[in-house]
Amino acid sequence: MELTTSKKGDFTVAAISGRIDTTNYNEFETQIMDIIGKGENNIVLNCENLNYISSSGLRVFLITQKKLMGSKGKLHLCNMQPAIKEIFDISGFSSIFKIFDNEEEALV
Amino acid sequence: MQKHFNIKNNIQQLPLLAEELEKMGEEWELDMPLVTNLNLVLEEAISNIVFYAYDDEREHEINIAAEKNDNKVVITITDDGKPFDPTKKETPDVSLSAEDRQIGGLGIFLIGKIMDTVQYKRENEKNILTLIKLL
Incomplete structure (x- = not known):
């Protein structure tokens, strides 16, 4: 798993690549919490190159959402691969998150 | 077609499992999803x-056995841990x-949603979980 961040307008865009599983979800969590800890309140997670996620990774998405809701921030997801979207649908996560087709639409 | 692999009760072995499954997928010509x-x-x-x-x-x-025939893939996971029946676990409210x-509580729920059949039995002090996916 790798996270590449950039600043675009009011948002910090974090592009995730690789796998988020039980062996590395805490790394993902630490990096996301670091971004929030620096005061970034509006985050886009670009999932274009995220090709696997298990429940431990989904948990980090939920924790991030709860945290940003608490600070009136925004968490937008985009470019999700169909297989990952399916897991979000099954988990009921698709209705919890704002999911956009592309990064441009997510930057609002 | 059958395959067997064993992994230790160490979470760092999960990448090995992913590799084995990828090999199996290629050999058995299974779809990537x-x-x-x-x-x-x-x-x-x-x-x-x-x-x-x-x-x-x-x-x-932990022993993993996989079997494929014309219309299904059957995976059996056997461990010698304490009795645990995942089919009895409360399901989270996803709405x-x-x-x-x-x-939390999502892992077992996902297993039940993705697979067509999930069966549990306790035999000879072992947990045996059988997971079936129809093709």
Whole structure:
């Protein structure tokens, strides 16, 4: 798993690549919490190159959402691969998150 | 077609499992999304075993057997941990909003959603979990 961040307008865009599983979800969590800890309140997670996620990774998405809701921030997801979207649908996560087709639409 | 692999009760072995499944997927000509889903299901089941099945500090072996025929893939996971029936676990309410959603409880739920049949039995002091996916 790798996270590449950039600043675009009011948002910090974090592009995730690789796998988020039980062996590395805490790394993902630490990096996301670091971004929030620096005061970034509006985050886009670009999932274009995220090709696997298990429940431990989904948990980090939920924790991030709860945290940003608490600070009136925004968490937008985009470019999700169909297989990952399916897991979000099954988990009921698709209705919890704002999911956009592309990064441009997510930057609002 | 049959395949067997063993992994230790160490979470760092999960990448090995992913490799084995990828090889199996190629040999058995399974779709990539199916291989990914089987990987997910196995990760959820095995991480539960690794985290909760053992109270001792000893090394244990978890046995995975996979079988494919014309219309299904059957995966059997056997461990010698304490009795645990995942089919009896309470399912999370996936219709709740983010505020009300509990962190956790998703792993076993995903197994049940992805697979067509999930069966559990306790035999000879072992947990045997059988997971079936129709093709």
